[in-house]
Amino acid sequence: xxxxxxxxxxxxxxxxxxxxxxxxxxxxxxxxxxxxxxxxxxxxxxxxxxxxxxxxxxxxxxxxxxxxxxxxxxxxxxxxxxxxxxxxxxxxxxxxxxxxxxxxxxxxxxxxxxxxxxxxxxxxxxxxxxxxxxxxxxxxxxxxxxxxxxxxxxxxxxxxxxxxxxxxxxxxxxxxxxxxxxxxxxxxxxxxxxxxxxxxxxxxxxxxxxxxxxxxxxxxxxxxxxxxxxxxxxxxxxxxxxxxxxxxxxxxxxxxxxxxxxxxxxxxxxxxxxxxxxxxxxxxxxxxxxxxxxxxxxxxxxxxxxxxxxxxxxxxxxxxxxxxxxxxxxxxxxxxxxxxxxxxxxxxxxxxxxxxxxxxxxxxxxxxxxxxxxxxxxxxxxxxxxxxxxxxxxxxxxxxxxxxxxxxxxxxxxxxxxxxxxxxxxxxxxxxxxxxxxxxxxxxxxxxxxxxxxxxxxxxxxxxxxxxxxxxxxxxxxxxxxxxxxxxxxxxx
Numbered sequence: 012x013x014x015x016x017x018x019x020x021x022x023x024x025x026x027x028x029x030x031x032x033x034x035x036x037x038x039x040x041x042x043x044x045x046x047x048x049x050x051x052x053x054x055x056x057x058x059x060x061x062x063x064x065x066x067x068x069x070x071x072x073x074x075x076x077x078x079x080x081x082x083x084x085x086x087x088x089x090x091x092x093x094x095x096x097x098x099x100x101x102x103x104x105x106x107x108x109x110x111x112x113x114x115x116x117x118x119x120x121x122x123x124x125x126x127x128x129x130x131x132x133x134x135x136x137x138x139x140x141x142x143x144x145x146x147x148x149x150x151x152x153x154x155x156x157x158x159x160x161x162x163x164x165x166x167x168x169x170x171x172x173x174x175x176x177x178x179x180x181x182x183x184x185x186x187x188x189x190x191x192x193x194x195x196x197x198x199x200x201x202x203x204x205x206x207x208x209x210x211x212x213x214x215x216x217x218x219x220x221x222x223x224x225x226x227x228x229x230x231x232x233x234x235x236x237x238x239x240x241x242x243x244x245x246x247x248x249x250x251x252x253x254x255x256x257x258x259x260x261x262x263x264x265x266x267x268x269x270x271x272x273x274x275x276x277x278x279x280x281x282x283x284x285x286x287x288x289x290x291x292x293x294x295x296x297x298x299x300x301x302x303x304x305x306x307x308x309x310x311x312x313x314x315x316x317x318x319x320x321x322x323x324x325x326x327x328x329x330x331x332x333x334x335x336x337x338x339x340x341x342x343x344x345x346x347x348x349x350x351x352x353x354x355x356x357x358x359x360x361x362x363x364x365x366x367x368x369x370x371x372x373x374x375x376x377x378x379x380x381x382x383x384x385x386x387x388x389x390x391x392x393x394x395x396x397x398x399x400x401x402x403x404x405x406x407x408x409x410x411x412x413x414x415x416x417x418x419x420x421x422x423x424x425x426x427x428x429x430x431x432x433x434x435x436x437x438x439x440x441x442x443x444x445x446x447x448x449x450x451x452x453x454x455x456x457x458x459x460x461x462x463x464x465x466x467x468x469x470x471x472x473x474x475x476x477x478x479x480x481x482x483x484x485x486x487x488x489x490x491x492x493x494x495x496x497x498x499x500x501x502x503x504x
Contacts, residue, residue, distance in 0.1 A: 103204070133145075176204055183213075234260070326351075438490055
């Protein structure tokens with residue numbers, strides 16, 4: 012539903028030239044809604060002029076594009092329109108080339124000039140996009156081009172200094188875009204357009220390039236460092252980690268696919284690991300740590316003991332955890348603070364099950380998000396875990412994809428989870444009943460690749476849906492879609 016104010020605003024923007032002429036006459040309080048409507052409806056001429064004449068110190072996408080009293084549509088949950096994003100950037104460029112006394116709906120004193128354009132928080136789902144929308148890669152490139160052009164092209168007329176604007180963005184970089192982004196970061200130093208990175212995601216980037224990029228980032232802005240597919244090893248990580256540790260406000264560190272050397276111990280390997288641990292101890296604000304696909308067997312206690320404060324999100328997918336690792340975690344200060352826990356790819360079917368249950372009990376009061384994909388949990392293990400799992404009364408998301416569960420096991424979970432009033436999403440496996448000729452116990456690879464009987468699965472879905480309806484939980488999503496990006500980011504919890 013839209014309010015009358017929203018509908019009136021949309022009508023005003025139908026004729027863009029007239030709307031632009033009217034902007035100086037409109038009250039400043041209308042500008043936030045004007046921005047949202049123009050962004051939503053791709054009124055690019057108006058959108059550019061809104062940014063050019065923005066009368067407040069802050070223009071924040073997270074504030075302006077969220078659900079509001081006038082419109083329930085949350086644009087941050089959608090891929091941004093390329094046209095709208097380009098209009099915002101063009102408006103920023105125009106602003107930088109406008110003398111301060113001419114910017115805004117009326118001549119502005121310095122306290123009212125736009126100081127910060129916050130473009131963080133845009134949806135980045137990692138899937139193929141509509142050609143009319145802009146991915147995080149595209150957004151990074153567009154902002155970088157603006158920084159370089161600003162430095163090369165100059166600003167306002169001689170003697171009329173532009174008002175400096177800080178542009179806050181989430182940046183993604185790979186081998187192909189590294190040189191371009193590095194030039195943009197260098198160009199923003201001392202420029203009226205200052206580029207500030209909140210979240211950095213670097214994929215398949217050589218060690219030296221990663222270090223060079225980290226050295227150019229503002230230590231006061233960076234919230235997250237996410238390094239993926241870099242195959243660093245402990246040696247490479249020991250080179251990079253001191254450059255990361257200088258970001259004292261860093262809240263999230265994600266080191267995906269860091270291939271450690273712990274299965275081939277050596278003096279150098281042990282020295283590198285100890286150095287890595289020492290650097291991890293420098294973080295004072297770290298709340299999320301992801302070490303997916305790192306070999307941490309028997310070493311989790313060393314890693315977590317170095318941290319200065321408890322974590323709220325811990326991702327240890329495919330880390331070959333041992334029972335003693337889970338026991339340590341269950342007894343550590345981290346367990347009672349965890350909001351998000353990912354143990355995917357760790358076999359929890361044998362001697363790890365009991366310490367996992369102890370860990371779940373310790374985290375029950377705070378846990379919101381639990382990911383257990385490919386953990387070899389069959390009906391027996393699930394049923395044994397249900398009493399402690401259902402004590403996680405604040406749980407919103409449960410991921411069980413890739414586990415050898417039957418329809419009977421899923422139905423038991425559905426019935427018992429009725430006490431979990433906050434539960435909104437369960438990503439479950441295709442029941443083993445829907446496969447033909449499965450080996451037992453079935454390897455995760457077989458469950459992920461083997462064909463299922465579509466007719467049987469259709470009946471399973473219908474039965475689960477009926478059980479949800481009968482228990483008054485039609486709002487709870489039970490799905491096998493692991494690509495739907497249903498898992499929540501830590502900062503959105």
